[in-house]
Amino acid sequence: MKHSLRIIGGTWKGHRLKVPSLRGLRPTSDFIRETLFNWLGQRITGANVVDLFAGTGSLGFEALSRGAAHATFVERNWRATRMLRTACHQFNLSASEASVVSANCISWLKSKNARWDIVFVDPPFERTELYGKVLQELLAHLSSDSIVYLEFSKRCSVERLDYSTWKSSVAGEVQFELLLPPKVSACPAKLASKNS
Secondary structure (H helix, E strand, O other), X not given: OOEEEEOOOOOOOOOEEEEOOOOOXXXXXXXXXXXXXXXXXXXXXXXXXXXXXXXXXXHHHHXXXXXXXXXXXXXXXXXXXXXXXXXXXXXXXXXXXXXXXXXXXXXXXXXXXXXXXXEEEOOOOOOOHHHHHHHHHHHHXXXXXXXXXXEEEOOOXXXXXXXXXXXXXXXXXEEEEEEEOOOOOOOOHHHHHHOO
């Protein structure tokens, strides 16, 4: 275990997560996480979130640190899921606060009927075909107040279907965005009132 990353805000600010040495693992940077959670603001409080392609779980744990009610981490690599479970124990999280699922994200979404307030989507950048597939499956799991986070290489084109982009920025080679589900034409009322 050569690396770690830190939680940058909330209850666990300054605590560190171990980063397993896995090929292709690319934790979301401190700068991007800080920008993302500034965008979300108080919307994170009490939210039910899911961290797809979780890897280190940095997005889900950051959300929990800032007051999310529950985070589900979905990751198919067994070494990464083992580290995620270790981190849940490290933060004394109960099953009512966090769950770790070892599964293929798309197959898992097809089998679920849950709804989430915030969804983090950060697959391997070279797997550009996954973005559209995941967004399609998410349609059954989102309300009009839901928010979807995407992270991808700025050099690649990714499918957003009929989702609309609410926030977008670039950091180095990484583009990151908050998307609104179809039929939501403007910033959701909860976000508008809490981030004004």
